[in-house]
Amino acid sequence: MSALLEVTELSKSYFKQRGLTRKKIIALQNISFTLHTAKTLAIVGETGSGKSTLAKLLVGIEKPDSGEIRLSGQPVEISNYKKYNHVIRFIFQDAGRSLNPLQKVGQMLEDVLRFSTILDIEQRRIKIRKTLKQLGLLDEHAEYYPHMFSGGQLQRVALARALILDPKLLILDEALTALDPSLRAQIVNLLLELQHKEGLAYLLITNNLQLVRHISDEMLVLYQGGMADSGLTTDVFANPTHDYTKKLINSAF
Numbered sequence: 001m002s003a004l005l006e007v008t009e010l011s012k013s014y015f016k017q018r019g020l021t022r023k024k025i026i027a028l029q030n031i032s033f034t035l036h037t038a039k040t041l042a043i044v045g046e047t048g049s050g051k052s053t054l055a056k057l058l059v060g061i062e063k064p065d066s067g068e069i070r071l072s073g074q075p076v077e078i079s080n081y082k083k084y085n086h087v088i089r090f091i092f093q094d095a096g097r098s099l100n101p102l103q104k105v106g107q108m109l110e111d112v113l114r115f116s117t118i119l120d121i122e123q124r125r126i127k128i129r130k131t132l133k134q135l136g137l138l139d140e141h142a143e144y145y146p147h148m149f150s151g152g153q154l155q156r157v158a159l160a161r162a163l164i165l166d167p168k169l170l171i172l173d174e175a176l177t178a179l180d181p182s183l184r185a186q187i188v189n190l191l192l193e194l195q196h197k198e199g200l201a202y203l204l205i206t207n208n209l210q211l212v213r214h215i216s217d218e219m220l221v222l223y224q225g226g227m228a229d230s231g232l233t234t235d236v237f238a239n240p241t242h243d244y245t246k247k248l249i250n251s252a253f
C-alpha cells in the first residue's frame with residue numbers, strides 16, 4: 001500500500017533584499033518523510049526552522065525549488081489547487097478568530113461546498129448539518145455569526161470548515177497553541193476520535209512536546225531548515241541524536 005503523503009528531498013529558499021544585494025535564505029533543505037492514513041506526524045523546530053514553509057509547500061501556497069510531494073502515490077501539481085484541496089486541508093493558529101465576522105457559519109460552509117464540490121443545494125444543506133454534528137455543534141449554529149461562539153466552539157467551527165470536504169490529511173499549524181489547557185484537551189480528544197472514525201491523518205506543527213508525545217505516532221525535528229531527527233515519536237524521545245533535539249526534550253520534561 002502506498003503512503004498517503006510522501007515527501008522526498010524537498011527544498012525551498014527565499015531571497016531577501018539587503019540594500020543592493022540579495023541574500024539567499026535556505027528555509028528547507030532535503031526534507032523527506034512519509035505519512036500514512038490515520039496516523040499523526042508532528043513537525044517540531046525552533047522559530048525560523050522552516051515549519052511554516054513546509055506547510056505552505058504542502059498546501060500549494062509556495063512552490064518548492066526541488067523535491068517531490070506525492071499524495072496517494074500521485075505527484076501533486078501545485079497549480080491544480082482545486083483538485084487536491086479536498087484531500088489536504090489546513091488549519092492555523094487562532095483559526096477560529098480569523099473567520100469572517102460578517103458571515104454566518106452556515107453561509108461560510110456553504111461557500112466552501114459551492115466552490116469545491118458539485119453537490120446541489122439540498123445535498124449541501126445535509127452535508128453542513130452532518131459536519132456541524134460531527135464536531136459537536138448544533139443545526140442552529142449555522143445561523144450564528146462567529147462572535148456568538150465561545151473560544152472552544154469557534155475552534156470547532158474552524159475545524160468544520162476544514163473537514164467539510166472530507167479531507168484525508170489535516171495540517172494543524174500551531175492550531176492548538178492559543179487554547180487554554182482544558183479546551184486543548186477537548187479539541188485533542190475530538191481530533192483523536194475523528195482520526196479513529198474517519199481515518200484522518202494529521203500533520204501537527206507545534207512546539208508543545210507534551211502534545212507531540214501524547215498524539216503523534218512519528219515526529220520530525222527541523223533545525224535550520226534541515227532534518228535534525230525523525231522517526232517514531234517514542235524512539236526520538238528515547239534516543240535523540242541531534243543536540244538541538246536533546247535540548248528540546250530536556251527543556252520540556
Ligand SMILES: Nc1ncnc2c1ncn2[C@@H]1O[C@H](COP(=O)(O)OP(=O)(O)OP(=O)(O)O)[C@@H](O)[C@H]1O
Pocket residue numbers: 014015016025026027045046047048049050051052053054
Ligand atoms: N516569504 C519569505 N521571504 C523571505 N524569507 C522567508 C519567507 N518566509 C520564510 N522566510 C524565512 O525562511 C525561514 C523559515 O521560516 P518559517 O516561517 O518556515 O519558519 P518557522 O519554523 O515556521 O518559524 P515560526 O515558528 O516563527 O513560524 C526563516 O529564516 C524565515 O525568515
